[in-house]
Amino acid sequence: MNLTMLLDMAADGFGDRVIVGTRTSGLTAVALRDAAQRGARLVADRGADAIVYTDVNGLGFPVAMFAAAYAGVPLVPLNYRLGAEQLDALRARHPGAFVVGPGAGALPAQDWLDVTTSTDPFDAVEPGYEDIPAVVIYTSGTTSEPKGVLLRHSNLVSYVFGSVEFASAGDDEAALMSVPPYHIAAVANVITSLYAGRRLITLERFDPQEWLALVRSEGVTNALVVPTMLARLLDVRGDRSLGRLRTLAYGGAPAPSSVVRKALETWPDLDFVNAYGLTETSSTIAVLTPQDHRDVLASQDPFVRARLGSVGRPLPGVQLEIRGPDGVPLGSGVPGRIWVAGDQVSAEYAGKGRQVDERGFFDTRDEGFLDEDGYLFIGGRTDDTIIRGAENVAPAEIEDVLMRHPAISDVAVVGLPDEQWGQRIVAAVVLREGEEVDLEQLRDFARSTLRGSKTPEEIVIWSDLPRTETGKLVRRHVVDRFGAPV
Template sequence: MNLTMLLDMACDGFGDRVVVGRRESGLTAAQLRNRAARGAELAQEAEADSIIYLAVNGPAFPVAMFAAAYAGIPLVPLNYRLGVEQLDQLLANHPKAFVIAHEGAHSIIPAGRTVTTPESWLADTDAPTAAGSEPIISDDAAVVIYTSGTTSAPKGVLLRHENLVSYVFGSVEFASAEATSAALMSVPPYHIAAVANVITNLYAGRRFIVLEQFTPVEWLELVRDQAITNALVVPTMLLRILESEAEKSVPSLQSLAYGGAPMPGAVIERAMDTWPTLDFVNAYGLTETSSTVAVLGPDDHRAAYRSQDPFERARLGSVGRALPGIELEIRGPLGDVQQAGHKGRIFLRGDQVSAEYAGIGKQLDERGFFDTRDEGFLDDEGYLFIGGRSDDTIIRGAENIAPAEIESVLQRHPAIVDVAVVGVPDEEWGQRIVAAAVLRDGMNATSDELREFVRSALRSSKTPDEFVFWPELPRTETGKLVRRNVVRQFQTHTAQPAH
């Protein structure tokens, strides 16, 4: 199975239908295939071993994805928000890559690479392919997505063609969308949801369009202007839409999917009140599982929201039930499978599960299960509740953030002798970042000063939202920080006022 098969099927089934971009200027399935084939030739002419995509989402992204598939090489979408040092390290992993990057990033691309912009890429692929050009069928990875490096250096997750195609076959019916159906994505290209949405919407026959820079007003206007029927948001976006003073009428919208971070109950309830006829879908998945593995569907949402039964009502806070091709187990500390209602670690098995990392290999147990490192439990009808990460990762606005990275920066400030960074619940972001700092005797620092200090080294999304100043932090006798106690103290400890 190969991603090119999905595009070939789309061309055979609805080749003249616009599937990428706006109604008036988008690409048909046939045009997407032609551009992908030409893009593959460009990559082959450059003797590339991968196609790196380092830019915002847009029509150039699906062309790059399928061009890589036709060329038999992986697509590598990189986070354009990373610092120069981090990008240098990732670029070094792909010395023969064909690079599609926004103009501002060209200066950091090592010499000897073929580099173009998304605009030039789209122009260059709008040309005939060589006669008899055929796709290269490869068993290698179709896409390499780098993790956010929450506990160590970023790892490249290898998603093979069979993983991605299995996910599509297990979650979408071919040509099931109406010709007028249109999907709106508001996620960056380096997120697994962007990859998944391209291939599932294409397979369904649904036109998909991207909002490059999210604002509530632009999102609402685009939904109305392009007659969007299906949309995907993260919880932070949904809250901002709801709190916007803009007109919230979205007559064309039929389905709104959300995921990437915990959804506060008050937010989804408010959304269901605002759009009572809308179908809401909560999707849970990981990069290593080729996206979604469990879904809380529209009927589940309505039944839970209307129910007076507290157990059924609670399902509004679940991520639903596993997809048909996914086997799911909750395991205790000793590896024993837990019964309904008992918490443990979530393990998954299925053809769409990759669990494979560049230079490391597959990380599956002896039974072929993948340890998600997420904790949760199943209720007696198989609804999955996520209980949080088993490590200390902060999930802020669907982004995984490593506390140690922020702590490492703050520890370089001359006024700080000790510091702990944790995530605490937040309605808008899922979690907000709080830093508890211990100042050196006789020294002072303000919250604004420390925020600027962090922002100068890391991107703004990793800057703590709040600083508190404590006389000491909870540590074990061996000096290990007891992070859970830090979180607990935000509820019980009266911190000194911020300076």
């Protein structure tokens, strides 16, 4: 099982269907395979041991991914937005790579596409290399030192087989992706859309008005956004119609329930999907389905309605446990550390090997709990927890309450050093355009739901919050901006 098999199946099954790009300038499945095999020839002729991709998303990215697969080397998509020193340091980890993107010694993505139309094709290496790395993704930068996550062919193909049916999409279906190529969601969307037969379009730099226009003009039926993008779409004044869009998936970061409820009310006919996953797990491991969303709206049972704050239930083939500090699995409703296992779980880092226990389970470092029906609720990263007076406080709980205020569009809650309590709770909020708020009244608003010990002692207004391109909050940068040591 390797990625070339997925492309071969697509080319043989619906080869004339445009599979990546716009209707007028995209590549069919056969054209994608041809370009990838010619790209593999370039890599093989140079004797490269990887393809490093440092450009924006677009047609060059899937060509690079499958060219690497045919050549039997890994694809390494790097964050092109990094400073020169950081990007050079990551490139230096792959000195024998063929580099696609801007910069000295690299081949720009457009030139890469042009060259792969005139090079002789390359036959794939002998079958049986499913256990070599297919993709190496460096963590998004919420820690100071990026770690290279190794995703093997067997991991990625297992994820595809566990989440998508072959050729299940109609020839008129199209998916829109708005995440950069160095994010696991970009890799996952290329291979799942290909396997389903759904045309994949990318919008590298998200703008809500442009996103809506592209959805309508390209007949997009499926789309993926991160929660901050969803909130910005809801804030659009004017035409928010979605054309032929049928399914909208959101994930990559915690989604405030207030934002999701507003989306359900704004687009009641849309199928919403909440997906939770990690780079180390080849993307999604749990899903809150469209039916789950509908059940929440139709039910008066608070137990069911609470599931809107969950990420749903694990995918088939994914084993999930909630464990206490002693490593013992916990019962339903009891919070602890989330551990996962399954064929799609890589849990492997460059130079460190697989980080799993004796049973093959990986510690996600996320906190959460399972309800009695197996729905997973995420409580945030363990290193995000605020410890105030020996009480553990989850920032997400406070953030969700503050996001319910109509004037607030974004919020971050962190703990700062405090001599008396160990840490004190502070919050930074971003206001919606044209809104104003009295900060003491905002604290009263929070206190009306939270008890006093969880109410932020200080709330400030910022113009924006430090988030990665995929919407994840970088809490250590929030702490820095408050002027406190990390």
